[in-house]
Amino acid sequence: MxxxxxxxxxxxxxxxxxxxxxxxxxxxxxxxxxxxxxxxxxxxxxxxxxxxxxxxxxxxxxxxxxxxxxxRHDDRTYEVVEVPADDAFLTHFLRFHGKDVSRSHPRFTGDSAAHPGSTAFLLVNGDEAVGAMQFHSVGDGVAQVDLDYVKPRYQDLTPGEFVFRGSRYFADHGYHTVITPPGMLKPYYGRLGFKRQGESYVWELPDDQRRPR
CATH class of the missing domain: 1.20.58 (Methane Monooxygenase Hydroxylase; Chain G, domain 1)
Known part of the structure; x- marks a missing residue:
């Protein structure tokens, strides 16, 4: 040859x-x-x-x-759509991608009753759900994220970065600190400026994103 x-x-x-x-x-x-x-x-x-x-x-x-x-960082590309933690479509989405979810979030059970008052949202591109996030408040303006998942075809495009950098979602809901899921495999938070804390990362919202208290 x-x-x-x-x-x-x-x-x-x-x-x-x-x-x-x-x-x-x-x-x-x-x-x-x-x-x-x-x-x-x-x-x-x-x-x-x-x-x-x-x-x-x-x-x-x-x-x-x-x-x-x-x-991929344009706020016209992705949108955050808040849903109840026990929303039927969210449940279907997470069940459909269950194997992939468990690979990146081995500790996530999907039990919305584990943290009463949990909040969830779908990350959408047009009319397509590309990811989901679920979190609960631990008090004093701190949000503990339990799930931060993006389906495989969009993972290289880092739409989760939009949630933290391009969206004001957490600020508009009165949070000033976000703690990422503990034990998450292949986390991407380090390159976004999050600080490592044990098995999680911590993000302090910049002053220009914080809602006046």
Whole structure:
């Protein structure tokens, strides 16, 4: 096998691998890389119809990637919709994604009665629920988060970051401190400026987000 053929096979493998991804961002990145490699391969051969096809696919992937990255912190992309902790759709959402929820939140039981007065919300993109958060007050303006979950296809886009940085949800509900779920696997809070405290992270809302008391 020549080096040129090997490059062509690598490009094809990247395209196939991209279609096996459940995460949208990863799918687009791998597909863009595969199309770029296959485009170069077909230019050298040359096979112009396939080169043009892969160039077009690479441009489409690039456009989608730009939109994903440019809008993931935009408050017009995501919205917080508050629901009761025992809401029927929330229960269905968490049951449907139960295995994935338990992988990232091994201590979450889904029992809304465990913390009377628990609050929950769905994080939505348009009319699609992409994640859910459940928390309860521990008093004195402190919220203890019990669940912070985003379904796999959106996890690389970090919509949870919008809740803390782009949304005023906690501030508008009178909280000044948020404690993240203890024992959460692969937490992302460190890069948001949260401070590690035992098995959790603590976020003190910035002064410009705090509601006057």
């Amino acid at each position: 020549t080096l040129l053929n090997l490059i062509g096979w690598i490009g094809s493998a990247l395209v196939v691998l991209s279609l096996l991804q459940s995460r949208l961002l990863r799918l687009r990145v791998l597909n863009l890389a595969g199309c770029a490699v296959v485009f170069g391969f077909n230019v050298v051969i040359p096979n112009w119809p396939m080169a043009v096809l892969n160039a077009a696919l690479a441009l489409i992937n690039g456009w989608h990637l730009w939109r994903m990255l440019a809008t």
